[in-house]
Amino acid sequence: MKVVHVIIGLSVGGAELMLKRLIESHRNEPAVEHTVISLTDLGALGETLISEGFEVYCLGMSSMVKGPVTLFRLRRLLRQLSPDIVHTWMYHADLLGGVAARTTGFRNVVWCIRSTDIRKGGSKVTILIRKVCAWLSEYLPRAIVCAADSSRQVHEVVGYAPNKMQVIPNGFELEKLVPVNTSAEAVRDELGISKSCKVVISVGRFNPVKDHRSFIEAAGMVAAQRDDVRFILVGRGLESENPELQSMIEATHKRGVFYLLGERDDVPACLAASDVFCLHSVTEGFPNVLGEAMAVGVPCITTDVGDAAFLLDQPEWVVPAGSPKRLAEKILDMLSMPDSARKKLGETAALRIRGDFTMDVVSRKYFELYQSLLRSR
Structure with a gap:
């Protein structure tokens, strides 16, 4: 079977990485062939996919104003590629890819939804596109895949066809989460953090939906009670050159406990160097970073957003979103535990991922979905 994926772009992001992992997981499956169409540009992931031998096409759309032109080009390209399955990723691609596929005679359309509550951080255009997709969901796709059950519930409420919805969570490539070029000790040495200090890590781009303000306020509260705790922030925009971020840190009067690392290519090593991981978002679908x-086996604390609580499956370590005080209390509680008890929490979390959320499991679910659509055609 030939599967053509349509996505808004191929820069580094949760949906884009999941698409990359999915098609790589089928590399040794002769029954399926993947091709990718980016509505915008190639991006870093597009270059990687091409180097791995996958076909990638770019349509150069710079805004939705060029949607009609992009739709015309997409229809022509789909006719040329003649796919068995058209798999679209996120709202813009769901709309344009769904319309292009159905108007050129391709019925096997799979929509993929990655978000939950886009009212927090989503643009007005994106919210409008979601509404249009809800209206068309009964007609364009044959299946709608959500990355999280909470996402499925939210989208059914806003009008998506419930009879077409199913949940396939993200999958993790465990072998790629083992530190390779950098060790946990090297990360601490690089930052000058002694072994006697406890490290709390946050990973995620600087964006309002990630709510770094709450994390930094909570960190300040923790630092006021313990002088042996350090806080690492990893992700795009989390650099000392960010004035908004620096203002948040200055307000804690504990500037020296924060380490701003920006984007890193050794995130597994950064995680392994830490004693506690915090997810502090105000909205998520299925949180990859958690x-x-x-x-990796890091004990985790998370806000109750999307499927985070379901994924972690440790209710004691789930806090309400936007509550720095509660987050600080949980960080202090976890750091006060004996090392052996905290290690046990991390081991339990790692076993959950290895049992139910590996890329092998998720890859098989997508393959079975594709086959079911072809059989029912």
């Missing part, structure tokens, strides 16, 4: 921290 699963990655669990897979």
Whole structure:
């Protein structure tokens, strides 16, 4: 079977990485062939996919104003590729890819939804596109895949066809979550953090939906009670050159306990160097970074957003979103535990990922979905 994926772009992000992992997981499956169409540009992941031998096409759309032109080009390209399955990723691609596929005679359309509550951080255009997709969900796709059950519930409420919805969570490539070029000790040495200090890590781009303000306020509260705790922030925009971030840190009067690392290519090593991981978002679908921290074996605390509580499956370590005080209390509680008890929490989390959320499991679910669509055609 030939599967053509349509996605808004191929820069580094949760949906984009999941698409990359999915098609790589089928590399040794002769029954399926994957091709990718980016509505915008190639991006870093597009270059990687091409180097791995996958076909990638770019349509150069710079805004939704060029949607009609992009739709025309997409229809022509789909006719040329003649796919058995058109698998679209996220709202813009769901709309344009769904319309292009159905108007050129391709019925096997799979929509993929990655978000939950886009009212927090989503643009007005994206919210409008979601509404249009809800209206068309009964007609364009044959299946709608959500990355999280909470996402499925939210989208059914806003009008998506419930009879077409199913949940396939993200999958994790465990072998890629083992530190390779950098060790945990090297990360601490690089930052000058002694072995006697406890490290709390946050991983995620600087964005309002990630709510770094709450994390930094909580860190300040913890630092006011313990002088042996350090806080590492990893992700795009988390650099000392960010004035908004620096203002948040200055407000804690504990500037010296924060380490701003920006984007890193050794995130597994950064996680392994830490004693506690915190997810502090105000909205999520299926939080990849939480699963990655669990897979590495880091004890985790999370806000109750999306499927985070379901994924962690440790209710004691789930706090309400936007509550720095509660987050600080949980960080202090976890750091006060004996090392052996905290290690046990991390081991339990790692076992959960290895049992239910590996890429092998998720890859098989997508393959079975594709086959079911072809059989029922």
